Amino acid sequence: MPPPPTPHASSPGHDGVSVTGSGSSGDAHGTTAVVGMVGGGQLARMTQRAAIDLGIRLEVLALGADEPAVLAGAVSHIGGPDDLAALRGLAEAVEVVTLDHELVNAGHLAALVAAGHRVHPGPDALRFAQDKLHARTRLAALGFPVPAFRSVANAADVTAFAAVHAWPVVLKARTGGYDGRGVEVVGDADAAASVLARGGGWLVEALVPIATEVSVVTARRPGGAHVTYPVVETVQDQGICVELVMPARVPPAVASRATDLAEAIAEAIGAVGILAVELFVTAPGEVVVNEVATRPHNSGHATIEGSVTSQFTNHLRAVLDWPLGDTAMRAPVAATVNLLGGSVPTDLADRLPRALVDGRVHVHLYGKEPRPGRKIGHVTVLGDDAEHALAAARRAADLLVSPEEAPT
């Protein structure tokens, strides 16, 4: 592979934030809208793909030129999500600001709203996704089913909770956790003390007997109009979502209950754009709300090929207050397997052609360095039944990242 060409220069943009990218220099003949996204990760990258179709110019606030969305050609403002000047620069360049991730200063977003910018999700909905204690407390107050929980300050609080709900219990960091980080199952007071010693705010939850984990992805416009995708079954490994099956293999009553809950939460918190609700289905078939994300979500990746309209297209349409696209499936089943960086270096350029030998496989690579445990892409296969589609997707994923499948 040849080396990348000479880096290009960037010019001063708004508020001193550099603005680069091909789209920024053209005229706006065919541009239907300009959307800003805070963050330049894989969700922004896949949103860029959707933006191209609809003539939307996507501008992202990214940490650097090597972020996935910037590599995919989104117009880039370089800056951090806690930099108010950078956020202002993005907001002034676009019609509506949305988010690639939740690690954005909610106070800064409120300042953008106060300055008259459209921001979706807004600061209130964002706080829901940022602070697990806030989300649990509000969901419980609104009458949604959640695991028993309480805020804890020390191991004694955890022990008191376990006296009622039994060990083991689950400790969750209020903020900043993802992909299993900030979630710990602890069996006694010593283990709890050890986790709490890391600092930060924590809550404790009863350990729910999970039969299946599912996710519901819904897209909601400012006025409340919404569309919802079929319930997705998610398979977690050490807290990281590793596989999806759409539709979930759960009874219709469970799917219907999960869908109703997700749509009610979107309405209750005034979400605009994609809202993803992760839920536990318990052994007796009860549905309990786990987490809420107010942006395109890993559990919605199967919608790219599996649905008439992808979650990324519908996210753009929702935040622009445009009519939403059909969420019907294009095949009986869509199976997605995430690609996680392995313990050994992975040369994707060498491996990709081998994974493509199965012509049904859809590979999505995010342009990220394959560090261990990091999501660097996903594979989707459509089919008539979950077992065969999953088997094909797993096989392709192994060919791409498994150490055992390294080319010789």
Add this chain to the structure above:
Amino acid sequence: MPPPPTPHASSPGHDGVSVTGSGSSGDAHGTTAVVGMVGGGQLARMTQRAAIDLGIRLEVLALGADEPAVLAGAVSHIGGPDDLAALRGLAEAVEVVTLDHELVNAGHLAALVAAGHRVHPGPDALRFAQDKLHARTRLAALGFPVPAFRSVANAADVTAFAAVHAWPVVLKARTGGYDGRGVEVVGDADAAASVLARGGGWLVEALVPIATEVSVVTARRPGGAHVTYPVVETVQDQGICVELVMPARVPPAVASRATDLAEAIAEAIGAVGILAVELFVTAPGEVVVNEVATRPHNSGHATIEGSVTSQFTNHLRAVLDWPLGDTAMRAPVAATVNLLGGSVPTDLADRLPRALVDGRVHVHLYGKEPRPGRKIGHVTVLGDDAEHALAAARRAADLLVSPEEAPT
């Protein structure tokens, strides 16, 4: 809509050609391959969309920063297709060079090949698509069915041809014609003289009694492995393709014959990448070869949503000599209607939300100024039957470009 941000600066690239674009400044962590495309039009734009999925960095040689592929974020080398230094600069930056259009100097491409660069299609296959007389002559020599034809220098040659084949006849410019330009049906010697007076080389053809026009899109790897899409029915208006239906509504024997011809032509001319063959189906059901294009083609646009693998993805896979993707359909029928700029200005930003009210509609906009007759996008709808899918696609197209449907 806010104004576009300040244009960014560009830095000197290879051979003094400026290179800009977000992808050019990142590192190559997740980059699986680097493909160069001569031309930055809508075919390159839709190839950029496909490149994002597979971690491919697409670099285009474009005339300016407002070309469709550059607006979509492809890394851009600014220069013309007849500029050898610019072509060399592109070739040196990438692993393989391919084409967005045929208006490229074949001698320059031969120079790139001589210098050791991979170029697909190669100069020989390109000449086939560039020069209609060369194509007709070689196809006839290879035994493929083509309309009766001859090269003409003056009106007397046309009259002599018409004495055998009857007026009216078809005059075709050897080179440079597209979307109906360079194709004239003439009824007498005076009309022929008037066309020939425009200058350039011309051939004359017998007017074939066309029942249906169809196109076959096939993707071929350097070693000959290939996949072919279902035959597409194309509807032309004044020489411009305005609608597609996949699969074509023709008898199985006709579809099979058309497919065989396209695959045989791809093999005969050593095409690599997408090859599209346009054919006439005559009233008695004979199949006659009309035109050959050695690149992704307008008649393949329905493959984006209609097929498991789009023509753009398979073009990239073919020129990189990677395994090709499944060409099976995802629905019984896919209907595509092209969006042509109308006689009045079209504000796509105003019109797009109205077209999206039908949630099944897939709109693709190319970022082009909507000049009269210019292809500025297309709409695809999948369905169970051609009539309903076409009706929905036509309705959305009218909402986007018809003067009668302008918002009030």
